[in-house]
Amino acid sequence: MQLIQTLLKKTIYVAILFLLLISCKSRDTEKTKLLLKSLVTGEANKIVDTVLVSNQAVTDWMKRANLDSYNLGDLIINNNLGLGTFKSENFQSDFLSASDYQKLCKESLRDFQFKPEHIPNNVSLVPDEYIHQLIEEFKVDWQTPKIGITAWYSFSKPVFFQNYKYAFVYYERFTISSPMVNGGSSILFCEKDNHGKWKVIFSQMLMMT
Amino acid sequence: MYARTILHETLHAYLLFEKQYPSDCDLNCLLTNYISKHGGNDLNPSHHALFVETKFLNDIEAELKNFAIGVNYNVNSLGDQFFKDMAWGGLHETKLFKDKPISEQNRINATVKAEVTGEPQTYGNSNVSPKGIPTCN
Numbered sequence: 280m281q282l283i284q285t286l287l288k289k290t291i292y293v294a295i296l297f298l299l300l301i302s303c304k305s306r307d308t309e310k311t312k313l314l315l316k317s318l319v320t321g322e323a324n325k326i327v328d329t330v331l332v333s334n335q336a337v338t339d340w341m342k343r344a345n346l347d348s349y350n351l352g353d354l355i356i357n358n359n360l361g362l363g364t365f366k367s368e369n370f371q372s373d374f375l376s377a378s379d380y381q382k383l384c385k386e387s388l389r390d391f392q393f394k395p396e397h398i399p400n401n402v403s404l405v406p407d408e409y410i411h412q413l414i415e416e417f418k419v420d421w422q423t424p425k426i427g428i429t430a431w432y433s434f435s436k437p438v439f440f441q442n443y444k445y446a447f448v449y450y451e452r453f454t455i456s457s458p459m460v461n462g463g464s465s466i467l468f469c470e471k472d473n474h475g476k477w478k479v480i481f482s483q484m485l486m487m488t
Numbered sequence: 489m490y491a492r493t494i495l496h497e498t499l500h501a502y503l504l505f506e507k508q509y510p511s512d513c514d515l516n517c518l519l520t521n522y523i524s525k526h527g528g529n530d531l532n533p534s535h536h537a538l539f540v541e542t543k544f545l546n547d548i549e550a551e552l553k554n555f556a557i558g559v560n561y562n563v564n565s566l567g568d569q570f571f572k573d574m575a576w577g578g579l580h581e582t583k584l585f586k587d588k589p590i591s592e593q594n595r596i597n598a599t600v601k602a603e604v605t606g607e608p609q610t611y612g613n614s615n616v617s618p619k620g621i622p623t624c625n
Contacts, residue, residue, distance in 0.1 A: 318529055326581060326583070326586045327581075362501070362504035362505060362507075362508050363504050363531060364508065365523060365528035365529075365531070367528070421601060421604070421605060428581075450529055450530070452530050452532075454581060456580060456581060457597065457601065458580075458597050458600050458601035458604055458609075459577070459578055459580065459600070459604075461532065461578060461581055462530075462532065463530055463531065463532045465529060465530060465531075467529050479527065479528045479529045482528050482529055484504075484530075484531050487500055487531060487532045487535070488497075488532065488578065
């Protein structure tokens with residue numbers, strides 16, 4: 280009888296843990312979708328025919344940004360990278376704790392595949408290889424792709440802090456439109472406002488054309 | 489093409505510097521307004537809109553012409569339109585560019601692409617041959 284009770288207890292613990300895990304994952308998915316939606320929403324004002332998001336998260340953004348886990352916090356507090364920084368009006372440089380930075384460094388570099396439920400409805404999730412193929416074709420004929428003027432986005436795995444109040448993501452947006460490829464990349468910190476919308480509060484541009 | 493690209497990218501660098509270390513109150517305020525309009529996640533659209541909606545486009549054109557004079561191109565035979573069109577390179581996604589008549593967009597695209605590739609280009613009814621040395625040959 281005691282054995283059955285113990286087993287039952289353990290089963291309940293496992294079930295609760297499982298439900299918690301599922302709930303966290305689904306909250307992450309929902310918040311990721313809202314975050315990415317806020318970042319691609321400006322496309323409505325831009326002149327592109329097709330908007331693509333790479334399904335492969337960027338895992339080497341720190342290398343691309345020439346940063347390491349030690350100087351990332353310093354970047355935000357002291358702005359030591361210099362040019363190309365944007366800060367919102369009420370930006371407070373101490374908004375993240377040391378453990379938040381650790382979380383950022385650990386989670387944002389993880390290999391991650393975006394799924395349709397992570398991205399807004401009006402954009403297409405495509406394999407990274409498809410975007411590379413578009414670039415290779417452009418290098419040959421310099422023509423706008425058959426799918427029209429195309430904007431593509433690549434993101435790192437978004438990381439959320441302080442009960443989804445803040446978020447971090449590496450961001451790339453490029454466009455192919457004959458006769459040129461245009462775009463740039465940035466690291467972004469966002470804050471959720473009272474209406475649940477994500478706003479960029481700090482960005483450091485890494486590259487632009 | 490080298491010269492146009494360098495002028496374009498230098499202007500980006502100037503605006504980034506001006507945002508960080510304001511020396512011109514009006515320009516800094518203008519930049520802030522453009523960034524708030526176009527978003528802070530990607531500074532390219534703000535800069536490019538500022539390039540074409542203010543006098544910067546004319547500055548690129550003028551400096552490109554000065555460079556051409558300096559390296560002994562016959563600027564009279566190239567004509568002012570060539571420098572105006574080249575100044576639009578990299579700015580073809582701005583609203584102002586898209587608002588231009590298609591024939592004008594075609595002429596600019598053909599001019600820029602001819603200089604990028606070093607080969608004659610056709611966009612719509614615009615046929616343009618390259619006038620400078622290709623960027624990569």
